[in-house]
Every structure is written in structure tokens, then in C-alpha cells.
Amino acid sequence: MKRLILVAALLPFAVLAQPINTLNNPNQPGYENPSQQRMQNQMMIQQQQQTGMLNQQLQTQTRVQQQHLQTQMNNDTLRVQQSQPGVQVLPNTSGGMLSGTESSGGVQQQHMLPQQQNGSMLNNP
Numbered sequence: 340m341k342r343l344i345l346v347a348a349l350l351p352f353a354v355l356a357q358p359i360n361t362l363n364n365p366n367q368p369g370y371e372n373p374s375q376q377r378m379q380n381q382m383m384i385q386q387q388q389q390t391g392m393l394n395q396q397l398q399t400q401t402r403v404q405q406q407h408l409q410t411q412m413n414n415d416t417l418r419v420q421q422s423q424p425g426v427q428v429l430p431n432t433s434g435g436m437l438s439g440t441e442s443s444g445g446v447q448q449q450h451m452l453p454q455q456q457n458g459s460m461l462n463n464p
Contacts, residue, residue, distance in 0.1 A: 364370060
């Protein structure tokens with residue numbers, strides 16, 4: 340009888356106990372192990388960092404290859420020009436393919452249309 344009274348007295352405190360977390364129940368579908376979830380997050384972050392590093396390395400390698408190719412092309416052009424007799428070699432002031440300026444062999448190109456002094460093509464001088 341004393342046990343029954345003791346259980347009856349403790350029963351209200353059982354209501355205050357922490358409820359069962361239904362989201363963290365391994366028997367429920369869709370349960371994800373927290374340590375496995377942390378591991379997946381760490382692996383995903385590491386993969387993103389490695390992808391960024393590889394992209395930087397690829398850009399650097401591409402830039403170095405372009406510069407090397409440009410140097411080789413300039414050297415080959417100079418060698419061909421020097422091997423031809425009677426040809427004056429002009430310095431390459433345009434910077435080559437990587438600079439984006441247009442010139443042909445160091446000589447600036449001129450436009451065919453005459454320049455107007457007053458800036459208008461409608462007024463005839």
C-alpha cells in the first residue's frame with residue numbers, strides 16, 4: 340500500500356518530465372543521425388573550398404600559358420623578320436594579343452575618312 344501511495348505522489352512530477360522528441364527518433368522515417376549530418380556538412384564545406392582553390396589554380400595556369408604562348412609568338416615573329424634580308428624590324432609596342440589594342444606590326448592604322456575640323460559631317464568646307 341505504501342508503494343501505491345508513493346507512485347501516486349510521484350505521478351504529477353512525471354508530467355513535468357521532458358517530452359519525447361519525435362523528430363529525433365531513430366525508428367521514424369526521415370531520421371537523420373546528428374553526427375552523420377555534421378560530417379556531411381563538413382565534407383560539403385571542404386568540397387566547396389577545394390573547388391574554389393582548383394578554380395584559382397586553373398586561372399593562374401591559364402594566364403601563365405597565355406603569357407608563355409605570347410612570348411613564343413613574339414620570339415618566332417622576330418626570328419622570321421630578322422631572317423629576311425632587307426626588312427626593318429619594328430618594335431612591338433602594341434603588347435600583343437593580350438592587350439586588346441589594334442595595330443599592325445607597330446604601325447598605327449589610319450582611317451580612310453578625313454577628319455572634320457568642326458566635328459560635323461553635314462557641313463561641307
